[in-house]
Amino acid sequence: xxxxxxxxxxxxxxxxxxxxxxxxxxxxxxxxxxxxxxxxxxxxxxxxxxxxxxxxxxxxxxxxxxxxxxxxxxxxxxxxxxxxxxxxxxxxxxxxxxxxxxxxxxxxxxxxxxxxxxxxxxxxxxxxxxxxxxxxxxxxxxxxxxxxxxxxxxxxxxxxxxxxxxxxxxxxxxxxxxxxxxxxxxxxxxxxxxxxxxxxxxxxxxxxxxxxxxxxxxxxxxxxxxxxxxxxxxxxxxxxxxxxxxxxxxxxxxxxxxxxxxxxxxxxxxxxxxxxxxxxxxxxxxxxxxxxxxxxxxxxxxxxxxxxxxxxxxxxxxxxxxxxxxxxxxxxxxxxxxxxxxxxxxxxxxxxxxxxxxxxxxxxxxxxxxxxxxxxxxxxxxxxxxxxxxxxxxxxxxxxxxxxxxxxxxxxxxxxxxxxxxxxxxxxxxxxxxxxxxxxxxxxxxxxxxxxxxxxxxxxxxxxxxxxxxxxxxxxxxxxxxxxxxxxxxxxxxxxxxxxxxxxxxxxx
Numbered sequence: 001x002x003x004x005x006x007x008x009x010x011x012x013x014x015x016x017x018x019x020x021x022x023x024x025x026x027x028x029x030x031x032x033x034x035x036x037x038x039x040x041x042x043x044x045x046x047x048x049x050x051x052x053x054x055x056x057x058x059x060x061x062x063x064x065x066x067x068x069x070x071x072x073x074x075x076x077x078x079x080x081x082x083x084x085x086x087x088x089x090x091x092x093x094x095x096x097x098x099x100x101x102x103x104x105x106x107x108x109x110x111x112x113x114x115x116x117x118x119x120x121x122x123x124x125x126x127x128x129x130x131x132x133x134x135x136x137x138x139x140x141x142x143x144x145x146x147x148x149x150x151x152x153x154x155x156x157x158x159x160x161x162x163x164x165x166x167x168x169x170x171x172x173x174x175x176x177x178x179x180x181x182x183x184x185x186x187x188x189x190x191x192x193x194x195x196x197x198x199x200x201x202x203x204x205x206x207x208x209x210x211x212x213x214x215x216x217x218x219x220x221x222x223x224x225x226x227x228x229x230x231x232x233x234x235x236x237x238x239x240x241x242x243x244x245x246x247x248x249x250x251x252x253x254x255x256x257x258x259x260x261x262x263x264x265x266x267x268x269x270x271x272x273x274x275x276x277x278x279x280x281x282x283x284x285x286x287x288x289x290x291x292x293x294x295x296x297x298x299x300x301x302x303x304x305x306x307x308x309x310x311x312x313x314x315x316x317x318x319x320x321x322x323x324x325x326x327x328x329x330x331x332x333x334x335x336x337x338x339x340x341x342x343x344x345x346x347x348x349x350x351x352x353x354x355x356x357x358x359x360x361x362x363x364x365x366x367x368x369x370x371x372x373x374x375x376x377x378x379x380x381x382x383x384x385x386x387x388x389x390x391x392x393x394x395x396x397x398x399x400x401x402x403x404x405x406x407x408x409x410x411x412x413x414x415x416x417x418x419x420x421x422x423x424x425x426x427x428x429x430x431x432x433x434x435x436x437x438x439x440x441x442x443x444x445x446x447x448x449x450x451x452x453x454x455x456x457x458x459x460x461x462x463x464x465x466x467x468x469x470x471x472x473x474x475x476x477x478x479x480x481x482x483x484x485x486x487x488x489x490x491x492x493x494x495x496x497x498x499x500x501x502x503x504x505x506x507x508x509x
Contacts, residue, residue, distance in 0.1 A: 030284030035270030047390030075397030114292035114378030136248035167256035181328035241490035265301030330354035337409035348488030407442035412451035425485030
């Protein structure tokens with residue numbers, strides 16, 4: 001009897017201790033790490049004592065990045081997107097979808113971008129306000145939305161995803177939509193009429209006079225002055241190529257667009273990793289080596305935005321694209337690769353971690369991503385910059401995948417790789433040639449799946465970029481280097497025309 005009582009008591013104490021620990025974890029404040037502390041914590045977890053320094057973007061610095069093409073390929077043996085992990089060749093679409101594609105996804109999740117945890121909370125979308133606006137000469141309906149992430153498991157962190165959905169007001173049916181990584185908010189708020197402005201100003205003056213009666217004399221001396229005025233007309237800021245703004249082009253062609261704020265999902269810094277959606281899921285604690293980084297978190301947020309778009313009667317949810325430039329170009333490509341619901345992508349000047357080959361020693365390096373921008377990636381990715389560690393050392397040649405596999409994960413959907421020119425500010429640092437090589441080799445997967453890639457290039461090792469402003473736009477995988485800077489704006493008109501051709505969309509409808 002006594003033994004039974006003691007066993008029951010021990011069981012009760014264990015359950016109580018577990019419940020107390022759970023309660024403590026759920027109520028403890030987030031770890032308040034600096035980026036340096038978080039980075040060091042991950043290095044300690046991985047057993048890394050020292051990292052190779054990344055190159056400098058300053059060409060006059062002693063450790064400047066390499067721009068000598070003869071030294072650009074120290075790891076020439078790149079993974080083959082059509083060879084499975086045990087060496088078997090992928091010869092059919094069935095093998096790709098059923099066997100090798102899942103292998104590539106798993107390697108990217110484990111070693112490069114990180115895994116999305118299984119327990120990510122649900123998102124509830126609410127339309128905060130709706131406005132009837134004019135984008136250029138096109139009337140539109142703009143809806144500003146907040147996606148509240150359920151934080152009942154850890155109330156210390158709030159995540160409210162912000163996006164604005166804009167669709168042509170006079171569309172005859174559902175419209176294709178391009179989601180863009182940028183700040184959200186009403187693009188062209190509809191302002192009060194002159195009569196309404198007069199009423200607003202009367203009310204303002206009355207309130208001000210009530211606060212300070214001496215202002216009545218001031219207003220009498222300046223009868224023409226009004227506290228609130230309408231926004232004066234301004235001509236639109238033209239794109240670098242002299243074209244109309246991207247949003248004007250989209251709605252004029254009959255598209256909608258989404259302004260999606262990635263910062264509302266996850267901060268663009270290492271100190272934010274114990275906050276945002278990553279911190280919420282981890283209950284304010286640091287990541288494990290396989291946990292997702294910011295790029296994957298932004299992609300997850302975009303996918304939750306698509307969840308909402310699938311419920312919007314104005315949107316053709318089968319034809320939703322994703323777009324971004326620079327770090328958001330990386331995020332756009334990651335979004336497209338991992339979520340097959342996205343039908344198209346415009347990848348702008350993405351560089352390392354995006355479309356450029358990781359193994360290339362040209363401009364930005366893997367070591368740039370294992371140190372300063374480590375938070376974009378999984379913790380495990382830091383290993384590839386290690387010079388001294390419990391496991392020895394590692395280098396980019398040991399990464400089991402490369403960017404051509406990332407592009408291949410988009411196949412056979414519409415994938416447009418965009419760059420500018422260094423002379424206008426799209427720096428050599430981005431390694432345009434390395435992106436072109438990756439795009440050429442990814443074409444083989446598009447071919448396998450019945451789509452067209454970049455035609456006429458047999459070997460990515462020797463493939464040279466076409467002339468600037470000469471687009472390779474005949475297939476579902478496209479490339480164009482415009483003569484502008486660090487933007488994809490000069491390629492927007494080509495992207496719209498190219499996409500319309502493949503999805504059967506007629507301009508203005």
